[in-house]
Amino acid sequence: MTEQENQPASIPMWVCGDCGNTEPTKTIICPICNSQNIDIKQSKGYGKIVASTIIRRPSADSLFDEAFCLCVVRMDEQVLISGHYYECRLIEAGTSVRVLGNKHQVPIFTDTLAN
Numbered sequence: 001m002t003e004q005e006n007q008p009a010s011i012p013m014w015v016c017g018d019c020g021n022t023e024p025t026k027t028i029i030c031p032i033c034n035s036q037n038i039d040i041k042q043s044k045g046y047g048k049i050v051a052s053t054i055i056r057r058p059s060a061d062s063l064f065d066e067a068f069c070l071c072v073v074r075m076d077e078q079v080l081i082s083g084h085y086y087e088c089r090l091i092e093a094g095t096s097v098r099v100l101g102n103k104h105q106v107p108i109f110t111d112t113l114a115n
Helices: none
Strands: 014-015 036-043 044-056 068-075 078-083 096-103 104-111
Touching: 044 078, 068 104, 078 096
Parallel strands: 078 104
Antiparallel strands: 014 036, 044 068, 044 096, 068 078, 096 104
């Protein structure tokens, strides 16, 4: 794997220019200070697993048609992001991960040590 392929994909984050609050979803007003001075920044793509679970039977309207590992990741920017782990297995809390890419606008994570 080349070094460029090993670099994590990034996730957009909305950062308040006044108080520094960072949000993982699009926002036009900061929920902390009510400022409209919001900038879009890209995450570095690294974080740690907070929790994970296996979804064996996705709902009927799900874009995912097979079992998957749903995980919550605390990004290095201290924002919680939900996404999927690239393999369908439970991941221990504290495992370092990086963004591999996305599928249906859902971040896909992998171990930082995975090739």
